[in-house]
Amino acid sequence: MGQKKYDSGKIKRAVAVLLEYPEGLWLRRLAGEAQIPLATLHRYVEGFLAPFVENVGAKNEKGHFFGVRVVRLKAGVRKRLLEGVALDKLLKEGDVVASQFD
Numbered sequence: 355m356g357q358k359k360y361d362s363g364k365i366k367r368a369v370a371v372l373l374e375y376p377e378g379l380w381l382r383r384l385a386g387e388a389q390i391p392l393a394t395l396h397r398y399v400e401g402f403l404a405p406f407v408e409n410v411g412a413k414n415e416k417g418h419f420f421g422v423r424v425v426r427l428k429a430g431v432r433k434r435l436l437e438g439v440a441l442d443k444l445l446k447e448g449d450v451v452a453s454q455f456d
Contacts, residue, residue: 360402362445365436368398369441370404370429378410378426399425406431406444 367388372379381399385392399407411423427435434444 360398361394362442364388364394365398365402366441368395368403369435372407372425372427373432374401374436376426376432378408378424381423381425384425 369391370385371384371388379387381396382392384390385395388395390398399409405430407425409419409423409425410421410426412421414420431444435441
C-alpha cells in the first residue's frame with residue numbers, strides 16, 4: 355500500500371478557516387467552509403493535522419467520535435500562526451512543534 359498523500363491546498367484552507375473560529379467548528383461546517391469533502395477532512399484531522407488540532411465531542415466505547423464533533427486549533431499553534439509563523443514551517447516541524455502546545 356502506498357504512502358498517504360495530503361493536498362497542501364486543502365490543509366491550508368482548513369487551517370485558514372480554523373483561524374477564523376478560535377472556539378472551533380463542527381467538522382461538517384468546517385468541511386463546508388473550507389470546501390473540502392467531509393471524508394477527506396475527517397482523514398486529515400485524524401492523520402496529518404492531528405498534532406495541531408483538538409477534537410471535542412462524544413466518543414463511543416471504542417473511542418470513536420459520533421454525533422457532534424468540534425475541531426479547533428491548539429492554542430499554541432493558533433498563537434504561532436497569528437504571530438506570523440508560516441503554516442508551512444509549522445507543518446514541516448510537525449509533532450515536535452505541536453507537542454509543545456498541548
